[in-house]
Amino acid sequence: MINKSEADWLHLDVMDGEFVPNISFGFPIIEAVSKICKKPLDVHFMIMHPEKYIERTAKLGAMMMNVHYEACTHLHRTIQQIHNAGMKAAVTLNPATPVSMLEDIIGDVDMVLLMSVNPGFGGQTFIENTINKVKRLRKMIDEAGTNTLIEVDGGVNAKTAPILVKAGVNVLVSGSYVFKSSDPISTIKSLKNI
Template sequence: MNKEILISPSLLSADFTQLGEDSEMINRSAADWLHMDVMDGVFVPNISFGLPVIKAVHTVCQKPLDVHMMTVHPENYIRQVADAGGALMTVHAEACTHLHRTIQEIHSAGMKAGVALNPATPLAMVEEVLSDVDLVLIMSVNPGFSGQSFITSSTDKVRRLRQMIDRLEHRPLIEVDGGVNGKTAPMLVAAGADVLVSGSYVFGAEDPEATIRSLKSRD
């Protein structure tokens, strides 16, 4: 029996002149979450959007907001993200000196907690917190810009993480972000991914809702 795959389209690739319309499209679609990439121009070489956009989208979008903090000191914004409507907050292991404490604070704010790893960061960076998080996000491109090419070694990284998680009593979801499309999605699901983030492949499609359905069914 095939497991359910969750789809989290990335707002970073949406048309920012019509965020309301794109949020309504997400409501109608088979998407499970809406992925929101917050970039500060320090942790990654780009600036995207922040708390006002999260709050505005939350007033329209009926799907849980999957907030990915690509920032330094993400622990400083936990309460603000929760107040803006974040359902899940993912921080980068590379950006957190006290990762376990940050995870606890995210949970205390009423959100699910995720931890992300850049492509060159080894899985050992999250091994000690796997039993504490709800999700591990594997970046399959270098974070900062949408539309990048998929890093092929990410599939094996997902497979190895799946093996680590399957040995645990508590099993966080595996999310993959970067270069997810009709070709790479089946490989990632076969390797053990639970959640697929897709930006330009969804929002650049002629029929985004059909594209989301296809990703979810892997047809």
């Protein structure tokens, strides 16, 4: 279904039960998905020490490796290592982490993912303050003169998506809204047309 849809990427959430209170899947599943999915993979690591898995993620053909600011002690080094492995590098911020934390690295990342729910579980309610965070991040990116993309994940649906796009979001991640839809391909198309 994803291959037939207008989705640009497939976003994969890897959870370790430590950084977030849930466990999802690991490399065997990513490898299996990479063999059948024709869309570029945006692999979002909600784990402690994601830097340990850079080379392995690159070998599976991931287009983007997404790491949490809160999980990386040496974020600049991690971003460099992701790039050196041949992937695009993204940094994710939890809802309580201000965008100002990325001021000195914004020119080094390809994308910033703002979590609009607390990471770890699907189907949560959208946190309204995300709109203000998007606007602040868009201003920071514009002032820095970079091409950094803004991605939002959590509670993205027909109501929140247009507001997010208007605020400056480039990439929408939608899980429950798409996969619980009676017609996921049409739901994806409607999000693409915003």
